[in-house]
Amino acid sequence: MELCYYPGCTLKTTAKNFEIPALASVEELGHKMIELPRWNCCGTVHSLATDDLMHQLAPVRTLIRVLETGTDKVVTLCAMCYNTLKQTNRIILEEADKRDRINNFLDEEEDYSGNVTVLHLLEFLRDEVGFEKIKEKVKKPLKGLKLSPYYGCLLLRPEGIGIDDIESPKIMEDLFEALGGETVDSPFKIECCGSYHTVNDIEPVVERTKMIIDDAATRGADAIVVGCPLCFFNLDYRQKDVKARYNEFNYKPIFYFTQLLAIALGLEENICDFDEHFVDPRPLLQNKKLVLGGQKQG
Amino acid sequence: MLGSLEKRILSVLHKEKKITAREIFEKLRKEGMASTYVTVNTVLSRMHKRGLIKRTTEPYRGSFRYTYEYKDVKDELISDLLGDVNILFGEEGINHLKMKLEVEKDVKLPSLKEKVMPVIESIPSREKRISLSRNDAQNAIIKKVEDISGQNVLACYQCGKCSAGCPMVSLMDLLPNQIIRLIQLGQFSDVLNSKTIWLCASCFSCSARCPKGVDLAKVMEALRLLLLRKSTNYVELSKLDIDENLPQIALVSNFRKMTG
Numbered sequence: 001m002e003l004c005y006y007p008g009c010t011l012k013t014t015a016k017n018f019e020i021p022a023l024a025s026v027e028e029l030g031h032k033m034i035e036l037p038r039w040n041c042c043g044t045v046h047s048l049a050t051d052d053l054m055h056q057l058a059p060v061r062t063l064i065r066v067l068e069t070g071t072d073k074v075v076t077l078c079a080m081c082y083n084t085l086k087q088t089n090r091i092i093l094e095e096a097d098k099r100d101r102i103n104n105f106l107d108e109e110e111d112y113s114g115n116v117t118v119l120h121l122l123e124f125l126r127d128e129v130g131f132e133k134i135k136e137k138v139k140k141p142l143k144g145l146k147l148s149p150y151y152g153c154l155l156l157r158p159e160g161i162g163i164d165d166i167e168s169p170k171i172m173e174d175l176f177e178a179l180g181g182e183t184v185d186s187p188f189k190i191e192c193c194g195s196y197h198t199v200n201d202i203e204p205v206v207e208r209t210k211m212i213i214d215d216a217a218t219r220g221a222d223a224i225v226v227g228c229p230l231c232f233f234n235l236d237y238r239q240k241d242v243k244a245r246y247n248e249f250n251y252k253p254i255f256y257f258t259q260l261l262a263i264a265l266g267l268e269e270n271i272c273d274f275d276e277h278f279v280d281p282r283p284l285l286q287n288k289k290l291v292l293g294g295q296k297q298g
Numbered sequence: 299m300l301g302s303l304e305k306r307i308l309s310v311l312h313k314e315k316k317i318t319a320r321e322i323f324e325k326l327r328k329e330g331m332a333s334t335y336v337t338v339n340t341v342l343s344r345m346h347k348r349g350l351i352k353r354t355t356e357p358y359r360g361s362f363r364y365t366y367e368y369k370d371v372k373d374e375l376i377s378d379l380l381g382d383v384n385i386l387f388g389e390e391g392i393n394h395l396k397m398k399l400e401v402e403k404d405v406k407l408p409s410l411k412e413k414v415m416p417v418i419e420s421i422p423s424r425e426k427r428i429s430l431s432r433n434d435a436q437n438a439i440i441k442k443v444e445d446i447s448g449q450n451v452l453a454c455y456q457c458g459k460c461s462a463g464c465p466m467v468s469l470m471d472l473l474p475n476q477i478i479r480l481i482q483l484g485q486f487s488d489v490l491n492s493k494t495i496w497l498c499a500s501c502f503s504c505s506a507r508c509p510k511g512v513d514l515a516k517v518m519e520a521l522r523l524l525l526l527r528k529s530t531n532y533v534e535l536s537k538l539d540i541d542e543n544l545p546q547i548a549l550v551s552n553f554r555k556m557t558g
Contacts, residue, residue, distance in 0.1 A: 008547070009546040009547065009550070010545045010546045010547045013545075013546060014543070014544075014545040014546065015545060041550070043550075043554070044547045044550040044551040044554060045500065045550075045551045045554050045555060047519075048447070048500065048513075048515060048516045048519035048520075049446050049447070049516075049519055049520060049523055050445070050446060050447065050448040051445070051446055052523075055554075078547065080547050080551065153499075153500075153501040153502060153503075157501070157502035157503070157505070157506050158502045158505050158506060158513075158515075159505075159506055166506055167506075190503075191465045191501070191503070192465040192466070192499055192501035192503070194465075194466075194499065195499040195500075195501070195548075195551065196499065196547075196548050196549075196551040196552035196555060196556075197497075197499060197552075198544065198548050198552075199533070199538065199540070199544060199548050199549060199552035200533045200538060200552060200556065203469065204466055204469055204497065204499075207468070207469075208465060229545045229547060230545055230547050230548050230551075232545075233543070233544065233545050233548060237543055
């Protein structure tokens with residue numbers, strides 16, 4: 001099955017280690033993600049103002065592009081893209097006056113009526129591939145690996161937009177159990193990582209990151225797994241700043257869920273590009289005999 | 299304000315010169331007042347404490363006893379009474395009283411007006427108190443916040459669930475529920491000067507949990523926009539030291555949220 005795939009800016013640049021294992025794994029599972037031609041920026045944050053339709057235009061244009069490829073379904077990887085595309089689509093579906101005004105403005109495009117389904121890759125894996133099917137294809141079970149899934153905000157909220165239960169999601173837990181791993185439950189898995197504050201004020205991010213990682217460590221997790229490039233940056237790269245402030249802090253590797261999927265499916269380790277990580281996860285994977293002896297020391 | 303027993307005691311004291319608690323009690327009983335000696339004694343001590351009556355200690359049978367005297371306390375009583383009117387009815391109540399005194403010719407005590415007016419003038423002005431009325435709650439700026447956010451801020455009943463679950467709350471100068479309360483009270487300068495509205499990163503935890511369905515993330519966005527739409531920036535790009543490892547989504551979302 002061919003899937004229309006919307007990457008967004010970050011997946012093509014700083015989060016290639018999220019995208020490449022995703023594309024390879026989906027192919028291994030017998031499907032193909034085909035990048036949407038002429039995609040544009042999603043806007044990254046959904047505009048929450050009722051009188052601001054201008055910022056809904058970029059997502060609407062992208063959704064029109066999806067229809068032009070002859071499909072009504074688009075898959076995303078980045079949590080922010082997923083959220084903005086889906087929230088804008090909801091406005092088009094539910095608020096007729098806004099839909100009409102947007103369509104009147106976009107006179108060079110065909111009218112859009114909200115009939116694209118926006119999916120996150122995790123939803124596709126659960127609902128269309130099925131975790132049972134994935135389990136059959138596992139070549140290297142993640143045996144002995146204790147993972148703490150971290151969802152953050154935009155994969156879950158606001159209500160009606162998320163990929164799973166808003167307070168108690170378990171889609172990643174189910175996936176990693178299908179891949180042969182163990183999961184550790186943390187109450188911080190649905191809390192914010194500090195998000196874009198990481199640009200101008202790292203204080204909130206450093207505190208959040210420390211809290212999230214310390215909690216996962218206390219609960220016995222070997223690593224934290226994410227589905228958002230901004231969560232990844234804050235939880236991985238900002239550990240440097242946490243360590244600078246809290247000397248007793250212990251580093252914890254952070255994974256994208258797609259990297260673990262690729263490893264469990266027996267794909268080449270180098271597609272995961274672990275060199276991009278601040279905290280090198282390879283010693284942990286070597287320890288669990290999931291990858292061969294590595295080059296870089298953590 | 300005085301209770302009924304206190305009023306009766308004052309009228310007894312007004313007629314007599316010096317009198318003991320027991321004598322007052324006996325007089326009141328003759329008048330048919332159902333009370334006990336202990337109660338009268340307690341009320342007398344309390345009135346003395348409040349400065350409403352005069353008390354002297356005199357030797358009596360090898361020990362001592364108290365005698366009570368009337369004291370002119372009209373001024374204290376008037377200011378007491380007006381204080382109560384002010385607390386109960388606010389500025390509207392005081393203004394009503396003022397109007398009555400100015401208009402009515404047959405004010406029973408001719409001196410009352412003279413005594414009351416200066417006290418009225420000395421009551422703290424409106425700026426020192428917070429009062430809530432429909433007019434305050436529906437001023438133009440609240441309407442703007444409600445229009446931009448699409449939320450009814452008066453629906454909030456201050457349960458505090460938004461603040462309880464807010465991941466940024468430890469760094470905030472005003473709690474999320476305090477932001478809503480201050481908006482309800484029309485106190486916008488506090489709200490717009492707070493760090494809270496910028497610390498909110500639209501994680502939607504509060505929106506998901508509000509039992510009254512107030513989408514606080516949208517209210518916070520409206521408050522930021524009130525400032526950003528005046529072409530102000532919370533984050534100055536030229537002063538930022540940008541880490542080249544930052545993902546693009548961090549930069550775009552930061553500038554979308556913090557610059558005008």
